[in-house]
Amino acid sequence: METSSKILEIRDLSVHFRTPEGLVRAVNSLSLEIYEGETLGLVGESGSGKTVTALSIMGLVPSPPGRIESDRIMYRETLLTGLSETRLRKIRGKEIAMIFQEPLLSLNPVFTAGSQIVEAIVAHRPVSELQARQDMLELLRLVGIRKPAEVASRYPHQLSGGMRQRVMIAMAICAYPSILIADEPTTALDVTIASRILKLLRELQSKFKMSILLITHDFGVIAETADRVAVMYAGEIVEYAPVKNVFREPAHPYTIGLLDCVSGIQKKEGPLHTIPGYVPDLRNLPAGCNFADRCPYAVPVCRREKPCLTEIKPNVVVACHHPKITN
Ligand SMILES: Nc1ncnc2c1ncn2[C@@H]1O[C@H](COP(=O)(O)OP(=O)(O)OP(=O)(O)O)[C@@H](O)[C@H]1O
Ligand SMILES: [Mg+2]
Structure with a gap:
């Protein structure tokens, strides 16, 4: 990985939530980097701060109650920290896209799958509605949906878990982002479907030379997909190494x-x-x-x-x- 260049760098990120029960230190002094074309796995038990780390990159930590205490997040030459919402919006979705952990939270239940992808395309690219619709069908095909027009006309709740995940992936990659953050993309799926989704992510990655931040609590997913891995525990990285080292000789x-x-x-x-x-x-x-x-x-x-x-x-x-x- 040393030969490829750094595309994202997080230095000393801390995210705390003010709650009636006290200050929740969700992420503490976390540093990591993602290189061009690689998959970095972020693994840890529930509550270890994986999603909060991802939301920090996207500038989507809810505030209040959340507060980013100290950090420096660089995307290529751009310092994301403190960037205006307008400039951040240009990067979010277009340069760095995210597949959220809860599909039903990011897919709107009252619109068809197709219309939501069209909306995402139009938001990022200056294309006509007609062109956007054609691109949407092409994207659905690209993520392995054989009957794109039929799936496009369905509402999220009418799709199976695997289908919904493919739709989410199509939506996330519609602007061909440089970095895709996939937050537990296979957790809700059975083993066979999960394996197909991971294969799809690998294919899309090599096709579009994307970097992927893959968040999971499952080391099996890391073994199948990641190049390097950051192991998180209670808001901190405890081990950070190439996947082969971690599997052969875990140190922590x-x-x-x-x-x-x-x-x-x-x-x-x-x-x-x-x-x-x-x-x-x-x-x-x-x-x-x-x-x-x-x-x-x-x-x-x-x-x-x-x-x-x-x-x-x-x-x-x-x-x-x-x-x-x-x-
Ligand atoms: N809006 C919030 N208000 C208060 N605490 C929060 C909020 N969002 C997250 N937290 C806390 O931050 C900690 C880290 O949460 P996070 O969602 O990042 O964990 P995670 O590693 O993604 O877990 P999971 O595997 O369950 O998705 C948790 O203790 C969680 O309760
Ligand atoms: Mg999470």
Whole structure:
């Protein structure tokens, strides 16, 4: 990846939500970069801050209650942080597009699938309605829909989960964005359909040379699709490395635990393995490592001091006082 250039860079992003119950520290000092043409996976348990990170890139964190405390998000040469809504709107959807986690929230139930894609096309490109309609049918074909006119005339609730996801993908890529953020694009789908959707994303990526930020809680999806992966825990990245390193030699105890859960399923070893214990309360994070209470290797320093992200070998960055290092 070193040879291709950086297309997006996030430096020191923190996002906090003011709630009646206290300040929720959803994302803390997160840094990552996405290179041209790659797929970066963002993986972590529910509530680890994956969606909030994606919404920060899109400039869509609801405020209030959300607040971006400190950050620098660069898209190519443009600093997105503090950009006016008008300029951001030109980038959002056109340069950086997102498939949202909840399809029924982003597809309007009262309009047909086709008319929503047409609307998205017209919003980004100066084309006639007629041309936009032809482009819409072409896009539906491109995402593997065999009867585009028929699917275009249906309302979102009349589509199967897989079909709806294809429509969402068509809508997201209608302006041929440079970066596609896909937030749990396969979570609601059964295994076979999920696998087809991931294949479609890979095909579109190589066809249009897109970069993809793929958000998932499922390491199986990462294995199938991503080049590099950032593992998130309680709003922070704990391990950041090429996928092959993470699978062969995971270094952070949390990553090791997550991978044990996956291999437990594959080996059909009976009950699903889970990491014992709970994610810390984001309103009251511990002084030391966020994972210390669940970590089988924790020693006193882990409860006292926050571990910093450190490069333990080329391209492998881990936030742990005692990472497992294999050569
Ligand atoms: N609008 C909001 N108000 C208050 N807290 C919020 C808001 N949006 C997100 N959060 C909190 O931020 C934290 C991170 O949420 P986020 O949706 O990013 O998690 P996630 O990793 O995407 O989880 P999932 O896998 O369930 O989608 C959670 O604790 C969530 O409750
Ligand atoms: Mg989410």
